[in-house]
Amino acid sequence: MKIARPDVVIMRAMLEAGDGFVSGTDLARELGMSRVAVWQHMEKLRDHGFAFEAVRSRGYRLTAKPSELNALLIEARLPASSACTIITLDTVDSTNDEAMRHVSQGAKTPLVVISREQTKGRGRLGRDWLSEPNGNLYITFALRPNVPPDRLATITPWIGVNLCDLFASYYRITPQIKWPNDLLINGRKAGGILTEARIDADRIRDLVIGCGLNLARPARGWTGELAGRAIALGEVTPTPIDINHFAAAVIGRVLSAAQTFQADEHGKKLAQLWERYDALHHREVTLLHGRTEITGHGAGIDSGGALLLKRGNGQHQRFHAGEVTIAKR
Numbered sequence: 001m002k003i004a005r006p007d008v009v010i011m012r013a014m015l016e017a018g019d020g021f022v023s024g025t026d027l028a029r030e031l032g033m034s035r036v037a038v039w040q041h042m043e044k045l046r047d048h049g050f051a052f053e054a055v056r057s058r059g060y061r062l063t064a065k066p067s068e069l070n071a072l073l074i075e076a077r078l079p080a081s082s083a084c085t086i087i088t089l090d091t092v093d094s095t096n097d098e099a100m101r102h103v104s105q106g107a108k109t110p111l112v113v114i115s116r117e118q119t120k121g122r123g124r125l126g127r128d129w130l131s132e133p134n135g136n137l138y139i140t141f142a143l144r145p146n147v148p149p150d151r152l153a154t155i156t157p158w159i160g161v162n163l164c165d166l167f168a169s170y171y172r173i174t175p176q177i178k179w180p181n182d183l184l185i186n187g188r189k190a191g192g193i194l195t196e197a198r199i200d201a202d203r204i205r206d207l208v209i210g211c212g213l214n215l216a217r218p219a220r221g222w223t224g225e226l227a228g229r230a231i232a233l234g235e236v237t238p239t240p241i242d243i244n245h246f247a248a249a250v251i252g253r254v255l256s257a258a259q260t261f262q263a264d265e266h267g268k269k270l271a272q273l274w275e276r277y278d279a280l281h282h283r284e285v286t287l288l289h290g291r292t293e294i295t296g297h298g299a300g301i302d303s304g305g306a307l308l309l310k311r312g313n314g315q316h317q318r319f320h321a322g323e324v325t326i327a328k329r
């Protein structure tokens with residue numbers, strides 16, 4: 001188990017206490033340091049946008065914290081047993097590229113890279129991913145799963161349904177997943193997943209799973225091709241989203257899903273969750289496959305993550321790639 005840094009231990013206790021006080025003596029005992037040393041840590045935190053009330057004989061109470069992406073607030077929300085490394089950046093070309101650079105140089109996994117903005121955010125099929133520093137989450141998970149390559153096609157749907165399930169449990173919304181990687185709210189795109197891998201003949205060597213999650217509308221609104229097609233979670237939730245709390249929840253859920261994937265125990269749950277969140281279920285869709293347009297009705301996915309379409313002749317056909325459009329009702 002990773003030994004937690006003192007500032008993480010202090011912040012975890014403060015967050016758990018909510019509006020209550022945390023005793024300086026208890027913190028000092030837990031950290032094996034003097035109360036003066038605890039106080040020195042608190043003073044350092046004040047320099048980083050935190051505010052505390054200190055009351056003799058009661059201890060410290062958190063009265064303000066940064067609302068922007070903050071590594072400490074994320075780490076303090078993760079379970080003490082969490083063994084991942086988190087890198088939080090102000091700016092980067094792409095969190096996927098940064099994560100791949102780290103794993104190529106032998107970094108320990110699981111590794112999580114988060115950035116406030118991306119200058120070259122990438123989407124599926126070579127598209128750009130709008131990555132302004134407006135409070136959205138741009139996050140990549142790097143793993144060395146050591147599993148056979150044929151399991152790769154299930155990872156994006158598996159992470160997608162886990163994110164839908166997380167959103168549904170946190171907010172009163174019914175998110176959906178559009179095969180293979182689009183997260184939808186009210187039929188509009190709220191997020192996407194870009195999975196990239198380095199594969200050897202018999203196993204996946206390095207795997208990066210990048211998630212772009214819209215939490216806030218862009219400053220200028222949704223323009224161009226995003227107009228009427230994109231949405232942010234913050235537009236449908238009554239209370240503002242705390243990005244650090246949200247990021248920690250996403251990290252916890254994705255890392256747990258990654259473990260299930262590695263153990264090859266995700267198949268049954270993937271089928272169940274896919275049925276619950278499938279945006280294409282019984283819908284008339286068109287699949288653009290190369291230059292060919294195929295129409296049919298969504299019939300779920302198979303155990304390998306391929307899309308199943310019920311064609312006009314009643315037969316099911318599976319597709320491993322393509323871009324799906326839902327027919328307007």
Ligand code: BTN
Nearest residue numbers: 094121122123124192193210212
């Ligand atoms: C898509 O729907 O096309 C996938 C979008 C994935 C975007 C995320 S943002 C974090 C990570 N870094 C990238 O450059 N892309 C992914």
